Amino acid sequence: MINYKLLTPGPLTTTESVKKEMLVDHCTWDNDYKQITQNIRKELLKLAHVSEDEYTAVLMQGSGTFGVESVLTSAVGKKGKLLIAANGAYGERMEDIAKHAGLDYKILNFKYNEIPDADIIAKEIESDPAITHVSMVHCETTSGILNDIESVAKKVKLLGRVFIVDAMSSFGGVDIDVSGIGIDFIISSANKCIQGVPGFSFIICKRTELEKCKDNAVSLSLDLYDQWQCMEKDGKWRFTSPTHVVLAFAKALEELSAEGGVSARYARYSNNNDMLIEKMTRLGFETYLDRNQSPIITTFRYPDSADFSFEEMYSFIKERGYAIYPGKVTDADVFRIGNIGEIYAEDIEKLGNIFEEFLKGVK
Numbered sequence: 110m111i112n113y114k115l116l117t118p119g120p121l122t123t124t125e126s127v128k129k130e131m132l133v134d135h136c137t138w139d140n141d142y143k144q145i146t147q148n149i150r151k152e153l154l155k156l157a158h159v160s161e162d163e164y165t166a167v168l169m170q171g172s173g174t175f176g177v178e179s180v181l182t183s184a185v186g187k188k189g190k191l192l193i194a195a196n197g198a199y200g201e202r203m204e205d206i207a208k209h210a211g212l213d214y215k216i217l218n219f220k221y222n223e224i225p226d227a228d229i230i231a232k233e234i235e236s237d238p239a240i241t242h243v244s245m246v247h248c249e250t251t252s253g254i255l256n257d258i259e260s261v262a263k264k265v266k267l268l269g270r271v272f273i274v275d276a277m278s279s280f281g282g283v284d285i286d287v288s289g290i291g292i293d294f295i296i297s298s299a300n301k302c303i304q305g306v307p308g309f310s311f312i313i314c315k316r317t318e319l320e321k322c323k324d325n326a327v328s329l330s331l332d333l334y335d336q337w338q339c340m341e342k343d344g345k346w347r348f349t350s351p352t353h354v355v356l357a358f359a360k361a362l363e364e365l366s367a368e369g370g371v372s373a374r375y376a377r378y379s380n381n382n383d384m385l386i387e388k389m390t391r392l393g394f395e396t397y398l399d400r401n402q403s404p405i406i407t408t409f410r411y412p413d414s415a416d417f418s419f420e421e422m423y424s425f426i427k428e429r430g431y432a433i434y435p436g437k438v439t440d441a442d443v444f445r446i447g448n449i450g451e452i453y454a455e456d457i458e459k460l461g462n463i464f465e466e467f468l469k470g471v472k
């Protein structure tokens with residue numbers, strides 16, 4: 110088995126100590142396990158800058174998409190109408206979820222290299238009184254763009270609608286003042302900036318809005334309200350929980366705190382990202398975005414050479430210890446490099462040297 114580090118937006122490279130937590134088979138019904146779940150929920154509220162009176166955290170089995178699907182199908186349900194602001198594949202995935210669940214929805218599509226405009230969103234809401242919920246992505250991992258959720262939240266709140274944010278790839282790596290901004294539901298998952306392993310998503314919910322989800326869900330296993338009701342009693346998950354993943358996540362939260370919290374992690378990721386862009390630009394690569402770049406993941410254009418092959422470059426880099434990520438934007442030939450997870454300045458330096466070596470062979 111070759112050992113390499115992941116320069117992807119999740120799953121990502123985790124610490125040995127987080128991986129070691131998974132060597133224990135833990136039962137799900139005893140008090141110490143339930144207490145671990147409760148502590149995780151409390152810790153997530155702290156990271157979101159919210160009080161336990163106003164907000165609650167719900168953990169949901171599955172990958173990040175399961176969390177988004179849980180919120181949309183439980184909150185919008187059969188009665189509401191969702192407005193989606195999309196500028197990438199994850200915004201578009203919300204449309205896919207809405208379609209599958211038969212939700213009433215409308216989508217506003219923005220260019221992949223532009224942030225959704227708060228005024229355009231506000232106009233759309235004003236012209237359609239049926240709209241009850243507005244959703245968008247924070248860091249659109251498709252391109253690496255960081256959307257302006259604050260400006261959109263202001264309008265959405267002014268117009269009295271529910272605001273849902275997919276902060277999958279940013280929560281824990283970029284500080285988000287959830288109650289200050291006015292977010293009603295914010296979704297992330299275990300295997301992104303908290304640096305756990307894949308297996309569940311989590312949702313920080315405004316209690317008054319979560320209460321309204323009772324009997325509203327169109328799915329059994331993704332019913333956010335029922336999941337909450339069960340978990341809220343004593344920390345028991347409604348159906349079998351991913352025990353190993355939960356133990357690893359608890360450890361990852363401890364390590365986030367030991368690193369100095371979200372601000373320290375943001376500083377490390379930002380430094381990785383600055384170094385990466387500086388080095389790649391010096392080697393002649395162009396970034397896909399010219400502004401609103403997040404410190405999470407960067408999209409680079411293919412070099413202008415008939416001789417270039419992404420597959421060759423990918424293998425060359427992987428053999429030397431790093432896995433990069435294919436592109437996902439639809440209007441350009443690009444690849445992506447994530448810089449979250451257990452990745453440090455020395456990794457970015459090594460990666461830069463590997464790219465330099467690879468380019469020597471490209472005419």
Ligand SMILES: *Cc1c(COP(=O)(O)O)cnc(C)c1O
Nearest residue numbers: 172173174199248250275277278
């Ligand atoms: C990773 C990610 C998701 C979830 O993807 P899964 O493959 O279901 O974990 C959703 N939205 C964004 C912005 C993401 O980065």
